[in-house]
Amino acid sequence: MDSDIGASAPRTRVLVIDDSNTIRRSAEIFLKQGGYDVYLAEDGFDALSKVNDHAPALIFCDILMPRLDGYQTCAIIKRNSRYADLPVIMLSSKDGLFDKARGRMVGSQDYLTKPFTKDQLLDAVRLHLKEDAAVSQN
Numbered sequence: 001m002d003s004d005i006g007a008s009a010p011r012t013r014v015l016v017i018d019d020s021n022t023i024r025r026s027a028e029i030f031l032k033q034g035g036y037d038v039y040l041a042e043d044g045f046d047a048l049s050k051v052n053d054h055a056p057a058l059i060f061c062d063i064l065m066p067r068l069d070g071y072q073t074c075a076i077i078k079r080n081s082r083y084a085d086l087p088v089i090m091l092s093s094k095d096g097l098f099d100k101a102r103g104r105m106v107g108s109q110d111y112l113t114k115p116f117t118k119d120q121l122l123d124a125v126r127l128h129l130k131e132d133a134a135v136s137q138n
Contacts, residue, residue, distance in 0.1 A: 011035060011037045012035075012036050012037065012057045012058070012125075013036070013038075013039060013056040014036045014038055014039070014057065014058050014059070015038075015039045015040075015041060015047065015050055015054065015059045016028065016031070016038060016040050016041070017040075017041040017042075017043070017065070017073060018042070018060070018061075018062035018091060019042055019066060023062065023091070023115075024040045026115075027060060027121060030118040030121045031121065031122070031125070034118075034121075034122040034125065039056060043066060043067050044061075044067065044068025044072060044076070045067060045068055047059075047061070047073055047077075048073070051083060051086075056086070057086075057087075057129060058087045058088075058089070058128055058129060059087070060088075060091055060112070060121075061073055061074055061089070061090055061091060061108070062091045062092070063092040063099060063103070064093075070090055070091070070092075070103075071103065072106075074088045074090070074107055075107065077107075078106065084107075087109045087110075087128040087129070089111065089112055089124055090103040090110070090111045091112050092111065093113070093114045093115075099111070110128060112124055
């Protein structure tokens with residue numbers, strides 16, 4: 001019976017925002033293998049409409065993007081009361097303390113350095129969705 005329930009349960013939605021096609025595609029493959037529904041955006045403007053359309057449970061957001069960078073994108077998402085509690089994990093090829101601190105200042109929950117492995121990506125999703133569930137139950 002459990003397998004029937006699992007099959008009909010809605011899958012968790014994850015949005016990946018990155019201007020690199022390679023990063024978007026590898027994240028999509030890893031997340032789909034982890035059983036998640038994946039939505040992709042190539043920049044912050046594209047992401048804002050997708051957040052509204054698909055209501056993801058978690059967002060991975062690249063920092064360095066044209067037009068609207070990851071910090072600006074995260075800040076805009078977090079200013080909307082509907083998405084204030086939505087976990088945002090920043091992605092960057094730099095592993096700097098300043099970048100991590102600036103990400104926290106705009107509301108991101110975590111920071112993942114590129115290139116990431118499948119395990120790092122899936123562990124981040126599980127960690128932040130579990131934390132989110134624990135917070136909402138209290």
